[in-house]
Amino acid sequence: MSAHLAQAPGCLVAIGGAEDKTSARAVLRHVLKLTGVLDPTVAVLATASQIPELVLPMYHEAFRGLGVQRVHTLDVRTRHAANAPAAVAQVEAADVIFMTGGDQLRLTYVLGGTTLLDAIRRRHAAGAVIAGTSAGAAAMSRTMIYDGDAAASMHKGNVKMTSGLGFVRGVVIDSHFVQCGRFTRLMEVGAANPERLGLGLGEDTAVVVHPDRVLEAVGTGHVIVVDSWSIDHSNVAEIAQGDAITVSNVTVHALTAGLGFDMETRRVLPPDMLLARTAPLFALPEPAVLEAGAWRM
Amino acid sequence: MSAHLAQAPGCLVAIGGAEDKTSARAVLRHVLKLTGVLDPTVAVLATASQIPELVLPMYHEAFRGLGVQRVHTLDVRTRHAANAPAAVAQVEAADVIFMTGGDQLRLTYVLGGTTLLDAIRRRHAAGAVIAGTSAGAAAMSRTMIYDGDAAASMHKGNVKMTSGLGFVRGVVIDSHFVQCGRFTRLMEVGAANPERLGLGLGEDTAVVVHPDRVLEAVGTGHVIVVDSWSIDHSNVAEIAQGDAITVSNVTVHALTAGLGFDMETRRVLPPDMLLARTAPLFALPEPAVLEAGAWRM
Numbered sequence: 001m002s003a004h005l006a007q008a009p010g011c012l013v014a015i016g017g018a019e020d021k022t023s024a025r026a027v028l029r030h031v032l033k034l035t036g037v038l039d040p041t042v043a044v045l046a047t048a049s050q051i052p053e054l055v056l057p058m059y060h061e062a063f064r065g066l067g068v069q070r071v072h073t074l075d076v077r078t079r080h081a082a083n084a085p086a087a088v089a090q091v092e093a094a095d096v097i098f099m100t101g102g103d104q105l106r107l108t109y110v111l112g113g114t115t116l117l118d119a120i121r122r123r124h125a126a127g128a129v130i131a132g133t134s135a136g137a138a139a140m141s142r143t144m145i146y147d148g149d150a151a152a153s154m155h156k157g158n159v160k161m162t163s164g165l166g167f168v169r170g171v172v173i174d175s176h177f178v179q180c181g182r183f184t185r186l187m188e189v190g191a192a193n194p195e196r197l198g199l200g201l202g203e204d205t206a207v208v209v210h211p212d213r214v215l216e217a218v219g220t221g222h223v224i225v226v227d228s229w230s231i232d233h234s235n236v237a238e239i240a241q242g243d244a245i246t247v248s249n250v251t252v253h254a255l256t257a258g259l260g261f262d263m264e265t266r267r268v269l270p271p272d273m274l275l276a277r278t279a280p281l282f283a284l285p286e287p288a289v290l291e292a293g294a295w296r297m
Numbered sequence: 298m299s300a301h302l303a304q305a306p307g308c309l310v311a312i313g314g315a316e317d318k319t320s321a322r323a324v325l326r327h328v329l330k331l332t333g334v335l336d337p338t339v340a341v342l343a344t345a346s347q348i349p350e351l352v353l354p355m356y357h358e359a360f361r362g363l364g365v366q367r368v369h370t371l372d373v374r375t376r377h378a379a380n381a382p383a384a385v386a387q388v389e390a391a392d393v394i395f396m397t398g399g400d401q402l403r404l405t406y407v408l409g410g411t412t413l414l415d416a417i418r419r420r421h422a423a424g425a426v427i428a429g430t431s432a433g434a435a436a437m438s439r440t441m442i443y444d445g446d447a448a449a450s451m452h453k454g455n456v457k458m459t460s461g462l463g464f465v466r467g468v469v470i471d472s473h474f475v476q477c478g479r480f481t482r483l484m485e486v487g488a489a490n491p492e493r494l495g496l497g498l499g500e501d502t503a504v505v506v507h508p509d510r511v512l513e514a515v516g517t518g519h520v521i522v523v524d525s526w527s528i529d530h531s532n533v534a535e536i537a538q539g540d541a542i543t544v545s546n547v548t549v550h551a552l553t554a555g556l557g558f559d560m561e562t563r564r565v566l567p568p569d570m571l572l573a574r575t576a577p578l579f580a581l582p583e584p585a586v587l588e589a590g591a592w593r594m
Contacts, residue, residue: 150475150478151475151476151477151478153475154475154519154551178447178448178450178451178481179448180448180478181447181448181477181478181479181480182478183478183480184475184519184551187549187551220541221541222451222481222541230548233565233567235553244517244518244519244553244554245551245553246551246552246553246556247550247551248550248551248552248565249548249549249550249565250548250549250550250551251527251546251547251548251549252484252546252547252548252549253544253545253546253547254451254481254484254542254543254544254545254547255543255545256532256541256542256543257541259543268530268545268546270530
């Protein structure tokens, strides 16, 4: 654990699911790099999963393979466990808190109002990186999608939303986005509140939310930005539940690794502008563990 | 057969597949209405299908149930059959030429350069309605999509395109669009040529292309318009086959029945403006067959 970034909150890394855990692991590598710590400690939280006994060893192996010395696996399945001092201590010692996939509703139900969630928030505020994949990514926003058939979306009420963990404001995050054809889910969300920026994450792909609200795409696939600020008409407030939603003038961007997006100006950032905005982080020395890890496996 | 609209080409009706054939049949009703003919003759062409013996009776029944007296089913499976005078004569007598689903490549391969396709074009120019569902819709454009995994799209070369039947210029049509999550297919097409307007048709949903290039949404689902004219950057011309495509500033509209789109100005038309632009057609008397059909079943 380091105090490099103690004055600024840490980055968030929302991953679209199915990230590479055994070969190049570009996304997981990037998560470690964003800590700015040479020898980071990682806490893996499998609360979302129904099979933590399978998921936790997988991530333990993946991070160890990248040279991480301390990987703490937290098998927190109940609200009782999420108030236990041992788990809290492991999060407090972590430079990365990684939330696995599963069901985002389990994540919010188990963690909401617990000392473990408080500890995660404190670590984030103190500069730790919060990363999550699939359900772990969806749960990061203040309002999150927890269900909704993509094929039936754009019919009022199809997308089911509730309160998320609130690590980032102003966005709604969807995962497995390209693979499951979920564009309509974020269009439905954007029609209901055009202020919300929809972030659709492809698999093995992540969006980094930097502290100054610059987004950065990482990984092999696409980060789809569904920006509804530009819409000029929707019938969403006039129709009944189940009726088809119309919307005109949604703006969509498809980003890949190296491209960024400024959440304040709502503009795509080409690589040079992204680097200029994120340079302080990248100027830090490359963590030694990555060099070791690169040759280890 | 009537000469009502002999001076103007007929409407095109591109249907997203799985249109209702047994109950309200809003889309098929609309196809008949667009003929402006009180007692229209319908020719159904099942060339795209590998099971015309099942598909043709289904449409025969559907149109008969709507009160159509003359439904000609054309089982044209070969180029030889597509040059046979009997089939040509049936098309020449038709107010509606309806192309079923199946494989759009079979449709273009069998019909391309035949006297039957010539006859369809002549009838269209003389005012007949050309309708097609699924593959029959996809084949209507000058360049058509015939394959491409939606989950792998936005990677250069994934969407497979070739020459379509060319009934409408300037668009690329995709069907089963919402149900199969095909947004990325039309984004890939639009990045390669921003002049092309992408029309993504939901199931049981159609877009009518009126002769003055006004589009009209019909049916129970969504017509998704993917307009890439607005894009300001894509890497598509710089990357290798298989590489991930970036694109910024795509404009998307989700239309439902009653909304229109002006292909020249690229603007959504609210119901009153759509009616003003399509009024000459709607002012024609409602075909008597629809009234009869409504009560028959």
